[in-house]
Amino acid sequence: MTEQTHDRLLIIDFGSQVTQLIARRLRELDVYCEIHPYQNVSSDLIRDMAPKAVILSGGPDSVTREGSPRAPEALFEMGIPILGICYGQQVMMQQLGGLVEGGKISGGGGTAEFGRAFVTPEGQLDLLDDWFANGKEQVWMSHGDHVSRLAPGFEVYGTSPNAPYAITADNTRHFYAVQFHPEVHHTPKGAKLYENFVKLAGFSGDWTMGAYREEAVQRIREQVGDKKVICGLSGGVDSSVAAALIHEAIGDQLTCVFVDHGLLRKDEAQEVVGMFRDHMNLQVIHADEAELFLGELEGQSDPETKRKIIGRLFIDVFQKYANDIEGAAFLAQGTLYPDVIESVSFSGGPSVTIKSHHNVGGLPEKMGLKLVEPLRELFKDEVRALGRELGLPDHFIGRHPFPGPGLAIRCPGEITRAKLDILREADAVYIDQIRKHGLYDEIWQAFCAILPVRTVGVMGDGRTYDYACALRAVTSVDGMTADYYPFTHEFLGETATRIINEVPGINRVTYDITSKPPGTIEWE
Numbered sequence: 433m434t435e436q437t438h439d440r441l442l443i444i445d446f447g448s449q450v451t452q453l454i455a456r457r458l459r460e461l462d463v464y465c466e467i468h469p470y471q472n473v474s475s476d477l478i479r480d481m482a483p484k485a486v487i488l489s490g491g492p493d494s495v496t497r498e499g500s501p502r503a504p505e506a507l508f509e510m511g512i513p514i515l516g517i518c519y520g521q522q523v524m525m526q527q528l529g530g531l532v533e534g535g536k537i538s539g540g541g542g543t544a545e546f547g548r549a550f551v552t553p554e555g556q557l558d559l560l561d562d563w564f565a566n567g568k569e570q571v572w573m574s575h576g577d578h579v580s581r582l583a584p585g586f587e588v589y590g591t592s593p594n595a596p597y598a599i600t601a602d603n604t605r606h607f608y609a610v611q612f613h614p615e616v617h618h619t620p621k622g623a624k625l626y627e628n629f630v631k632l633a634g635f636s637g638d639w640t641m642g643a644y645r646e647e648a649v650q651r652i653r654e655q656v657g658d659k660k661v662i663c664g665l666s667g668g669v670d671s672s673v674a675a676a677l678i679h680e681a682i683g684d685q686l687t688c689v690f691v692d693h694g695l696l697r698k699d700e701a702q703e704v705v706g707m708f709r710d711h712m713n714l715q716v717i718h719a720d721e722a723e724l725f726l727g728e729l730e731g732q733s734d735p736e737t738k739r740k741i742i743g744r745l746f747i748d749v750f751q752k753y754a755n756d757i758e759g760a761a762f763l764a765q766g767t768l769y770p771d772v773i774e775s776v777s778f779s780g781g782p783s784v785t786i787k788s789h790h791n792v793g794g795l796p797e798k799m800g801l802k803l804v805e806p807l808r809e810l811f812k813d814e815v816r817a818l819g820r821e822l823g824l825p826d827h828f829i830g831r832h833p834f835p836g837p838g839l840a841i842r843c844p845g846e847i848t849r850a851k852l853d854i855l856r857e858a859d860a861v862y863i864d865q866i867r868k869h870g871l872y873d874e875i876w877q878a879f880c881a882i883l884p885v886r887t888v889g890v891m892g893d894g895r896t897y898d899y900a901c902a903l904r905a906v907t908s909v910d911g912m913t914a915d916y917y918p919f920t921h922e923f924l925g926e927t928a929t930r931i932i933n934e935v936p937g938i939n940r941v942t943y944d945i946t947s948k949p950p951g952t953i954e955w956e
């Protein structure tokens with residue numbers, strides 16, 4: 433096994449909605465951390481991971497409830513710094529001999545507190561170095577219960593009007609407990625608390641992309657040996673970075689399959705294949721299967737049916753090409769850390785399928801392939817940083833996400849080649865406008881949808897009867913929620929004029945101002 437050389441921090445997840453943000457803040461400090469749900473934190477896990485410090489997250493439960501989650505007792509005997517946040521603070525107090533009382537929410541008489549609060553200092557603490565700039569600091573509270581008696585060894589270092597124990601610590605053991613959430617945006621100097629915490633815990637900030645790249649390359653070599661790897665290249669950032677990294681590790685033992693379903697954007701197939709095959713010298717099979725996909729989609733207008741057809745054909749096609757690669761033993765996937773966390777999350781039971789997303793799920797078992805997932809430890813922006821490190825061009829790394837079913841879900845109702853051609857042209861003009869106005873990087877995702885309706889217009893002296901299209905642009909952090917982008921009227925007017933003038937087949941342009949929820953980002 434490759435020896436892991438970097439310092440590690442363990443985050444024990446008690447089910448807070450914002451636990452992932454703790455990990456983000458730490459990674460920004462070049463600290464490697466892992467989130468594990470509290471029920472999975474065994475003594476074996478702790479021994480294998482050998483963390484240099486631990487953070488106990490917030491959570492929805494009440495420590496006053498019998499059977500509510502606890503931290504492993506052994507943790508407090510390890511002699512390493514521990515930071516408890518909100519529920520984590522209360523767990524710590526309760527387990528170390530203090531007292532927690534229920535607030536209104538859990539039926540007790542104490543004061544629940546939600547929202548902004550101001551904490552003022554009480555004495556000196558290394559965790560709070562350079563923290564209280566003006567004698568007080570804004571924090572975000574979200575708690576029903578509260579600590580009513582400190583555990584032995586703890587003292588108060590910060591109070592707020594409703595939280596006399598807002599910041600407490602056992603300075604000798606380096607145990608710190610805060611009532612608020614330093615990881616959220618509404619605690620403006622929260623990042624500084626984490627910086628102080630990892631500093632006092634002795635982290636050297638050794639989690640850099642350069643180090644990660646070397647380690648990942650080594651790990652891939654060890655895992656794969658002299659076997660062959662297949663990678664489904666979609667042109668998206670994740671699969672592209674995974675392919676580039678694996679190629680660096682094992683060169684021509686990697687073959688990529690780019691499934692072209694005929695639902696790609698203008699010039700997309702040539703760009704992706706051209707870059708990977710000609711520019712980066714990867715072995716890429718361009719599976720041009722547009723006829724197959726568009727043939728089976730003919731006459732289909734139900735969104736879920738369309739997705740299912742595409743998903744099924746995608747797997748069939750991928751398998752067909754992959755079967756021709758002799759000696760393949762591994763399938764590469766661009767799984768990211770949020771996918772890994774979600775799959776074991778304390779709070780994440782099976783969620784409702786709003787739209788069926790297609791991927792190559794089930795394929796590895798079916799084909800007897802093992803998985804190579806070199807991005808499993810990374811967040812999306814870290815994947816981008818790794819891509820840059822590997823020499824992928826910036827404009828490629830920064831591309832907006834593009835869904836697996838492609839233009840099919842941007843062409844509500846029945847798909848025809850003619851409509852797809854019009855859509856491709858309109859989308860290209862729209863994106864060109866966004867780039868020309870320097871807005872591309874401010875927007876999370878932007879695209880054009882062709883509507884299943886034709887409208888009357890006048891152009892020159894003639895009457896037109898052509899398609900209407902909708903422009904969509906949203907800001908988002910993860911695609912789970914989104915806001916429409918507030919373009920200026922000038923921008924919208926100029927873009928509409930360009931599309932109508934430059935794209936035959938469209939005579940009306942609308943702008944979609946629906947947020948998510950209640951809308952979704954895509955139209956189907």
Ligand code: XMP
Nearest residue numbers: 788789790833834835836837911952953954
């Ligand atoms: P929605 O439309 O559900 O989209 O708000 C959220 C994000 O997911 C993308 N998306 C997909 N990605 N396969 C994918 O790979 C799919 O079937 C799919 N459907 C939506 C969408 O582009 C947006 O980024």
